Amino acid sequence: MAFPVRLALRHILASKTRNGLTVLAITIAVFLLCFLLAVVKGIDAGVRSASATRLVTQSAVSLFVSLPMSYQPKIDAVDGVVLSSEFRWFGGYYQDPSNFFPQFAVNQNRFLEMYEKDIEIIEGPDGITGPGARAAVQKALNSDRRAAIIGVGLKDEEKYSFKVGDTVPIVPAIYQRADGGSWEFIIVGIFRPLKERIPDKVMYFRSDYLNTSIESGEAIGEIAAGVYYINIDSGDIGDVVASTIDDEFLNGPQRTQTITEAAFASFFVSAIGNLPLFLGTIGGAVLFSIFFSVVNAMLIAGRQRLKESGILQALGFTPLTSTFLLIFEGLMVALIGGALGLSLAVGTEGLVQDLFGANIRNYKIDSNLMLLALATSSALGITAGLSAGIPFLGYRPTEALRSMG
Amino acid sequence: MSNKAYIQLDGVTKKYSRGGEELVVLDALDLKVPEGDYVALMGPSGSGKTTILNLVGGLDIPDSGKVSVADTEVANMPKSQLPAWRARHVGFVFQSFNLLPVLTAHENVMLPLQLTPLSKSERKIQADFALEIVGLSDRASHRPSQLSGGQEQRVAIARAIATDPDVIIADEPTGDLDRNSADEILQILDRLNSEMGKTILMVTHDPAAAASARRLLKLDKGTLVSDQTREGA
Numbered sequence: 001m002a003f004p005v006r007l008a009l010r011h012i013l014a015s016k017t018r019n020g021l022t023v024l025a026i027t028i029a030v031f032l033l034c035f036l037l038a039v040v041k042g043i044d045a046g047v048r049s050a051s052a053t054r055l056v057t058q059s060a061v062s063l064f065v066s067l068p069m070s071y072q073p074k075i076d077a078v079d080g081v082v083l084s085s086e087f088r089w090f091g092g093y094y095q096d097p098s099n100f101f102p103q104f105a106v107n108q109n110r111f112l113e114m115y116e117k118d119i120e121i122i123e124g125p126d127g128i129t130g131p132g133a134r135a136a137v138q139k140a141l142n143s144d145r146r147a148a149i150i151g152v153g154l155k156d157e158e159k160y161s162f163k164v165g166d167t168v169p170i171v172p173a174i175y176q177r178a179d180g181g182s183w184e185f186i187i188v189g190i191f192r193p194l195k196e197r198i199p200d201k202v203m204y205f206r207s208d209y210l211n212t213s214i215e216s217g218e219a220i221g222e223i224a225a226g227v228y229y230i231n232i233d234s235g236d237i238g239d240v241v242a243s244t245i246d247d248e249f250l251n252g253p254q255r256t257q258t259i260t261e262a263a264f265a266s267f268f269v270s271a272i273g274n275l276p277l278f279l280g281t282i283g284g285a286v287l288f289s290i291f292f293s294v295v296n297a298m299l300i301a302g303r304q305r306l307k308e309s310g311i312l313q314a315l316g317f318t319p320l321t322s323t324f325l326l327i328f329e330g331l332m333v334a335l336i337g338g339a340l341g342l343s344l345a346v347g348t349e350g351l352v353q354d355l356f357g358a359n360i361r362n363y364k365i366d367s368n369l370m371l372l373a374l375a376t377s378s379a380l381g382i383t384a385g386l387s388a389g390i391p392f393l394g395y396r397p398t399e400a401l402r403s404m405g
Numbered sequence: 406m407s408n409k410a411y412i413q414l415d416g417v418t419k420k421y422s423r424g425g426e427e428l429v430v431l432d433a434l435d436l437k438v439p440e441g442d443y444v445a446l447m448g449p450s451g452s453g454k455t456t457i458l459n460l461v462g463g464l465d466i467p468d469s470g471k472v473s474v475a476d477t478e479v480a481n482m483p484k485s486q487l488p489a490w491r492a493r494h495v496g497f498v499f500q501s502f503n504l505l506p507v508l509t510a511h512e513n514v515m516l517p518l519q520l521t522p523l524s525k526s527e528r529k530i531q532a533d534f535a536l537e538i539v540g541l542s543d544r545a546s547h548r549p550s551q552l553s554g555g556q557e558q559r560v561a562i563a564r565a566i567a568t569d570p571d572v573i574i575a576d577e578p579t580g581d582l583d584r585n586s587a588d589e590i591l592q593i594l595d596r597l598n599s600e601m602g603k604t605i606l607m608v609t610h611d612p613a614a615a616a617s618a619r620r621l622l623k624l625d626k627g628t629l630v631s632d633q634t635r636e637g638a
Binding site: 307315316317396 | 459464465485489490491497499506508512516519564568
């Protein structure tokens with residue numbers, strides 16, 4: 001092993017407590033950096049994957065106010081609209097409130113057409129897979145009003161383990177049944193999302209199951225659409241189509257607000273405040289404070305190493321040798337901490353995904369994040385080493401030799 | 406021993422500023438040390454002894470005058486060349502040993518050899534030889550904290566001679582040692598001078614150490630007040 005490497009490693013090992021704490025601080029900083037950026041990226045992924053040719057019409061009053069069913073034909077009639085589909089929030093849970101996943105009532109045929117490129121049906125009735133699965137699922141959806149399709153996450157997650165053919169009872173939170181019981185849905189298909197904004201733990205079922213149940217008195221609730229998703233000809237005419245739709249219902253029972261799918265996705269982010277900014281600020285503050293503590297630790301190491309710099313100069317080394325040693329030492333400590341923090345972030349990825357569930361489905365420590373973490377660690381170590389090592393260059397050998405370090 | 410001056414100081418003046426006051430540490434000092442000489446420098450604190458060592462070793466530069474070693478004017482040498490020159494020509498022995506505590510005795514001795522063009526195996530042989538000269542081959546793998554003061558100073562001497570320099574500069578090499586250890590160190594220095602021909606410049610307050618040198622220079626207030634050659638030397 002080269003002399004400078006060996007000497008730097010000996011110094012690291014000689015100050016186990018100080019360097020151990022510095023490594024721990026960097027481990028925490030890098031873990032937090034990875035965690036917070038993965039959360040931010042996870043939130044952003046949904047927004048970024050939104051379709052440019054899709055609009056969402058919601059109540060101008062609140063997202064929680066439903067729109068009349070009568071609006072759909074009028075929306076379909078607007079120039080530039082290709083297809084619209086209602087999406088109604090159901091809000092139930094499976095067996096226990098902790099087993100919550102989103103359920104939406106949709107028009108099954110419009111939904112499948114609209115989401116043709118957004119989801120891939122991977123399994124249909126009787127174990128059918130491949131290109132024929134979509135048609136088989138559509139047929140099954142149309143043949144039973146209780147039919148539903150689920151995202152693959154509800155099949156994969158152990159506590160659900162739903163499969164095609166299962167009857168799944170969902171306890172309602174909004175649409176109570178007159179008998180006080182659960183709603184029963186029959187799984188006829190499983191899909192895999194092709195867009196990041198679509199969760200993989202979600203269920204879509206026929207809205208007419210809900211509507212007819214309310215009409216017949218089996219269930220209590222309002223027959224209405226939650227929001228309308230609208231496919232348009234081209235992203236260029238989005239503003240015009242949105243204005244036309246909103247103008248159409250200006251004097252209707254509910255005024256509407258039509259926005260792009262990306263803006264709609266962003267709404268959920270902004271609904272809990274500017275989360276990315278908030279998380280970024282916390283992460284930045286933590287990083288900065290840890291950065292200063294690492295620099296401080298290296299400065300202490302530097303002060304203790306001043307006499308060594310004098311000795312090395314007396315032996316014929318240049319002052320740069322000591323500066324380099326401190327930079328190398330800082331880099332090593334930071335990289336060890338960075339690698340540990342990164343390992344922690346990667347190791348807990350699955351756990352965090354489980355904790356976030358469908359809320360931040362795209363939480364992932366990807367290769368870009370890994371590179372960023374290692375680059376940040378390296379920069380931190382080099383900067384700390386430089387801060388401690390550069391002052392050496394200003395000392396004469398005799399001054400360095402006289403120091404107490 | 407040649408009579409030609411190997412180390413030469415001509416009209417060297419060195420001043421330090423301390424607390425706003427200017428102190429003249431060396432005042433137009435002239436000094437000639439032939440190759441292979443063994444010189445002890447004595448004098449009260451602040452008389453300029455260590456400053457002479459620092460100037461000869463290229464660790465400091467004079468305010469005026471010339472300092473030359475082996476016909477090389479040290480003070481005029483570019484700053485970037487000084488470390489390499491030091492590595493080739495000068496070996497330092499300090500009062501407080503100044504070994505790197507994180508390295509073993511052998512690794513400490515290997516340190517200056519890193520700056521030579523020797524191969525790794527040649528460096529190891531050279532370090533082994535240096536430790537053998539000071540009688541510490543069996544302590545090569547020990548850290549400084551595992552050695553006595555006398556042993557530490559012997560390792561420091563081994564480090565100083567590892568690159569086979571012409572000049573050994575020793576700043577109170579026995580100052581931190583008991584009598585027995587000090588005598589061992591003086592015997593080693595004597596051998597380095599008499600058997601290996603090293604030119605030794607030693608600052609000391611120890612009369613026994615001074616007596617072991619061939620020549621005794623006494624300084625006071627930056628000037629040479631006495632220059633004695635030991636009888637029989």
